[in-house]
Amino acid sequence: MKKERTNKLTCERARAFPIEKALAKLGHFPTKESNKEAWFLSPFRSETQASFKVSKKLNRWYDHGIGKGGNVIDLICLVNNSSVKETLDWLQNGQISFSFQPPLLEEDKQDKIEVKLIKELGHFALGEYVMKRGISILTARKLCKEVHYKFKDKMYFALGLANNSGGWELRNKYYKNSSSPKDVTHLQNGNSRLIVTEGMFDMLSLLERDKHLMETNDLLILNSLGFIEKTFVMFEPYESIMLYLDNDSAGRNAVNLMMQQQPKCTDRSKLYENFKDVNGWWTAQKK
Numbered sequence: 001m002k003k004e005r006t007n008k009l010t011c012e013r014a015r016a017f018p019i020e021k022a023l024a025k026l027g028h029f030p031t032k033e034s035n036k037e038a039w040f041l042s043p044f045r046s047e048t049q050a051s052f053k054v055s056k057k058l059n060r061w062y063d064h065g066i067g068k069g070g071n072v073i074d075l076i077c078l079v080n081n082s083s084v085k086e087t088l089d090w091l092q093n094g095q096i097s098f099s100f101q102p103p104l105l106e107e108d109k110q111d112k113i114e115v116k117l118i119k120e121l122g123h124f125a126l127g128e129y130v131m132k133r134g135i136s137i138l139t140a141r142k143l144c145k146e147v148h149y150k151f152k153d154k155m156y157f158a159l160g161l162a163n164n165s166g167g168w169e170l171r172n173k174y175y176k177n178s179s180s181p182k183d184v185t186h187l188q189n190g191n192s193r194l195i196v197t198e199g200m201f202d203m204l205s206l207l208e209r210d211k212h213l214m215e216t217n218d219l220l221i222l223n224s225l226g227f228i229e230k231t232f233v234m235f236e237p238y239e240s241i242m243l244y245l246d247n248d249s250a251g252r253n254a255v256n257l258m259m260q261q262q263p264k265c266t267d268r269s270k271l272y273e274n275f276k277d278v279n280g281w282w283t284a285q286k287k
Helices: 004-012 019-025 070-080 085-092 124-132 137-143 198-209 224-234 251-261 277-285
Strands: 037-042 052-055 060-063 068-070 114-119 146-149 154-162 168-171 175-179 185-187 193-197 217-223 240-244 263-268
Touching: 004 070, 019 070, 019 198, 068 070, 070 085, 085 137, 085 217, 085 224, 114 154, 124 137, 124 154, 146 168, 146 175, 168 198, 193 198, 193 224, 198 217, 240 251, 251 263
Parallel strands: 193 217, 193 240, 240 263
Antiparallel strands: 037 052, 052 060, 060 068, 114 146, 146 154, 154 168, 168 175, 185 217
């Protein structure tokens, strides 16, 4: 009985650990906040509008996208696929090393993206889409494929960027999706310099701007800020690392974290200082 009571008290103390601090340790930062609450991009999936809410007063979280919430222990167990014991060890003693890849949530088979066909980018609608983003189809082909996929019993096609784990970032005029598993896209060409962006269109914009970029640089597309801490090991072999992350609070916090962890990192956001991201700046230059 005494042992059970000790464990219970340990859990109670752990629940007081601030969720915002835990999320920062996991590589997630608020996109907006007030004295009462903070909003984050979901650590469980790719999204452009923050749907993950943290109540500062209650120290509770709720993800509107999946209709699920809880305390800090629930969150860390879910994000890292860890046991309660492992989570408590980490919160109290920092004794566990996590993989910062967002988890694969259980999906209904009907709601799972099934990739059916991968081919060279050539569809007229996708060519028109990338051109509106300031990218030529020849540049887009350097990184992307044309991906046809099934979702909820319907077929779709999109611009697809493969990640390191075999999943795809999928974009077209109407949708922004991704297939599991979620991961970064690291293109290694044996160079000593690394360029880092958040999304595929930011990297494509840099490639469009400098046609020889891939000859002198390796490329890393995060696909989600949730992968920040995973990148630290990837940074080690490079002599210089150039960061082109978004000009918002989450992007700036991510840049600060990366520069603290790795002195070889430099912030290159001055290039597009009056725009949210590289692609926003690049499309404005093309007009």
